[in-house]
Amino acid sequence: MTIKKFMFVNRKAPYGTVYALESLEVVLIAAAFEQDVSLAFLDDGVYQLKKGHSTKGIEMKAFEKTYGALDDYDVNKLYVDQESLAARGLTTDDLCVPVEVMSRAALGKLIEDQDVVLSF
């Protein structure tokens, strides 16, 4: 099978909409087909990686652990926009998985370099 570079661009906060969860579902599908998968997190998407989700009170499935499991699927290219973190008072210490932090411009270049871009 031809391996393509898949980039998932995540820009929505978790739980308020279903985008974050749906993105993860498709990431796992792409990984199952052994594609070259990357994930970008910018704008409110960086909130997806905020550690310490406890969703009992809103009776929704917490999917924080799924980000930690991505490495088991050889998905380990996670890129986070520095400006988006800063605007939200967050640092990498607040995140549940190791990521590479970069500028918005660098992230843009990375997205440009992909074969397939999926937007969430």
Place this chain on the structure above:
Amino acid sequence: MLNIVNKSPLDRGSLDSCLQAAEGGAILLIEDGVYGATKGSAGEAKLKAAGGKFKLYALGADAEARGIADRMMDGVTLVDYTGFVDLVAEYKTCQSWL
């Protein structure tokens, strides 16, 4: 009046509209609206700038789900669903800034 905001302030203008238009009373942040009251965020600055014009509340379950219950700015009271109902009953009218 009770003002309810359910959108992240960095994604939508709901909190801005509320702060600009509402006369006073209370603001209850729910769903993604709770991000507005996190320490060090752009929303915190806006809420602080509004001064003591509003009593500030956030729904605890939504803050906990998002991992930010321990990051709420000073002056925000976390309420549970019963507290939500109490607030709706306490104020004569209610505006949801959807």
